[in-house]
Amino acid sequence: MSAHRERVLRGSIVSEHVVQLFDEPASLAAGVSAYLLDAYARGDNLLVVARPSNWALISVALEVHRCPVTDLLEAGRLLVLDAATTMATFMVHGDPDAKRFDSNIGSLVKQLCDTSPAGLTVYGEMVDILVAQGNYVGAERLEDLWNSLSERCSFRLLCGYSSTHFADGRASVHLHQICGAHSRRARYHFDP
Numbered sequence: 001m002s003a004h005r006e007r008v009l010r011g012s013i014v015s016e017h018v019v020q021l022f023d024e025p026a027s028l029a030a031g032v033s034a035y036l037l038d039a040y041a042r043g044d045n046l047l048v049v050a051r052p053s054n055w056a057l058i059s060v061a062l063e064v065h066r067c068p069v070t071d072l073l074e075a076g077r078l079l080v081l082d083a084a085t086t087m088a089t090f091m092v093h094g095d096p097d098a099k100r101f102d103s104n105i106g107s108l109v110k111q112l113c114d115t116s117p118a119g120l121t122v123y124g125e126m127v128d129i130l131v132a133q134g135n136y137v138g139a140e141r142l143e144d145l146w147n148s149l150s151e152r153c154s155f156r157l158l159c160g161y162s163s164t165h166f167a168d169g170r171a172s173v174h175l176h177q178i179c180g181a182h183s184r185r186a187r188y189h190f191d192p
Contacts, residue, residue: 015150039121
């Protein structure tokens with residue numbers, strides 16, 4: 001029996017929570033596409049929670065690299081959600097509500113994990129929306145909710161942030177806190 005199979009049988013949860021800062025929409029599309037292509041190659045289910053404009057760029061980049069986006073959507077291996085609409089399902093007075101997050105996001109992640117023998121990979125930018133609004137505390141709390149969920153379900157998560165939101169020196173404390181909520185920083189890009 002393989003070591004991975006033994007971990008699953010013992011109930012071990014193996015998750016990864018990665019952060020990447022992006023300079024512009026093109027770098028976001030390239031980085032997220034590379035992350036999702038790795039997951040597609042592994043056979044993972046894919047969950048994308050993004051702004052529609054960013055998803056449009058990401059999906060084009062995926063298709064350029066021969067990822068069958070339409071086929072994955074039709075097969076249920078790829079689910080794409082609007083970040084702002086999804087976030088509205090669990091926010092209360094500018095704060096992420098843990099029970100609503102678990103009910104909406106947690107149940108969906110668990111379902112996607114349960115239906116994929118290979119695993120689940122998630123890209124999300126709900127936290128970036130909160131940072132864009134200046135709601136750093138809300139973003140930090142949402143990162144904590146993702147970490148709590150990762151203790152109950154095995155998945156890989158890439159959080160994308162626009163680096164321009166942290167240009168003000170007063171935001172550096174929050175940038176440090178937010179980056180500290182992740183297991184590592186990513187450097188995904190396509191080589192020319």
